[in-house]
Amino acid sequence: MEYTLQQRSEKIVSACLQEKSKSPLDIFHHIAKQDFVRIHGPEHHILDGAAVLTAFYNAGGNIDVAESLQEMMKRGMQMPGAACGQWGVCGAVSSIGAALSIIDGTGPLSSDDSWGNHMLYTSAALGKLAKVGGPRCCKRDAFLAIKEAVEYINEHYGISLQMSEMKCDYSSQNEQCISHRCPFYKKKIAFICVHNSCRSQIAEALGKKYLSEEFECYSAGTETKPQINQDAVRIMKEMYGIDMEQSQYSKLLSDIPAPDIAISMGCNVSCPFIGRGFDDNWGLEDPTGKSDEEFVKIIKEIENKILELKG
Numbered sequence: 361m362e363y364t365l366q367q368r369s370e371k372i373v374s375a376c377l378q379e380k381s382k383s384p385l386d387i388f389h390h391i392a393k394q395d396f397v398r399i400h401g402p403e404h405h406i407l408d409g410a411a412v413l414t415a416f417y418n419a420g421g422n423i424d425v426a427e428s429l430q431e432m433m434k435r436g437m438q439m440p441g442a443a444c445g446q447w448g449v450c451g452a453v454s455s456i457g458a459a460l461s462i463i464d465g466t467g468p469l470s471s472d473d474s475w476g477n478h479m480l481y482t483s484a485a486l487g488k489l490a491k492v493g494g495p496r497c498c499k500r501d502a503f504l505a506i507k508e509a510v511e512y513i514n515e516h517y518g519i520s521l522q523m524s525e526m527k528c529d530y531s532s533q534n535e536q537c538i539s540h541r542c543p544f545y546k547k548k549i550a551f552i553c554v555h556n557s558c559r560s561q562i563a564e565a566l567g568k569k570y571l572s573e574e575f576e577c578y579s580a581g582t583e584t585k586p587q588i589n590q591d592a593v594r595i596m597k598e599m600y601g602i603d604m605e606q607s608q609y610s611k612l613l614s615d616i617p618a619p620d621i622a623i624s625m626g627c628n629v630s631c632p633f634i635g636r637g638f639d640d641n642w643g644l645e646d647p648t649g650k651s652d653e654e655f656v657k658i659i660k661e662i663e664n665k666i667l668e669l670k671g
Contacts, residue, residue: 368403383522384415405451406436409459452505550619556581558589559625584610
């Protein structure tokens with residue numbers, strides 16, 4: 361469904377009113393994953409400040425949260441899209457600057473310290489964004505702006521906002537992702553074999569189980585099968601409660617993002633060519649058609665190798 365900016369903004373406000381977290385980043389993540397928030401878009405001019413206002417209220421801040429969110433929506437919708445490139449001011453930072461103004465009731469004629477203090481926040485946050493550089497990423501810019509906001513609020517307001525670890529789960533959706541230049545980038549690992557039906561699928565599933573905080577995990581092959589190996593599916597359910605058929609399928613190399621780390625499962629003379637050398641070859645025997653004991657042995661080998669990758 362395609363939403364108007366008004367509809368996106370109203371849904372953001374409604375979602376914020378359901379949030380109980382004291383972490384603006386957690387609130388941001390919960391809402392940013394909804395279908396009414398795009399990977400980039402002016403709805404972030406509402407969302408970023410709204411996440412801060414919501415966390416501020418949940419942490420004991422003295423505001424009328426419903427009224428404050430309505431005012432945030434009104435101001436955020438007035439900010440032009442593409443302000444970062446065309447105006448030299450990031451909408452994420454401006455959004456949180458507006459949130460601080462709402463908290464303090466600051467206006468253009470205010471003579472108290474809030475008038476200047478808010479500019480100390482925005483100038484510091486813009487400086488952090490400037491060091492990373494463009495092109496814009498509404499998620500990266502929000503992370504940087506929120507991190508600076510948490511430090512500012514905890515110092516100035518006598519309350520304690522929580523700060524979650526910031527890792528990006530959005531890079532595969534962003535065609536302009538700057539990857540390793542971004543401080544929140546998760547490296548992508550691809551587990552590769554010929555048919556992407558057994559060992560590499562097990563590795564993807566266990567990678568998602570153990571490495572999701574540090575890496576994005578994929579699997580692929582040079583050919584595909586109609587379904588994942590059914591013995592592997594059954595035994596992975598028995599051992600870990602993981603149903604690989606719910607979230608995985610047989611994929612070609614062209615179906616996944618370019619990996620930072622490519623690991624061969626060990627295909628002997630028929631290892632697929634991926635356009636460059638593999639970063640590692642695990643040399644795993646194919647358990648297809650063998651006993652459950654052989655499957656369990658290979659699965660445990662894969663688990664151990666996955667755990668070795670954990671930072």
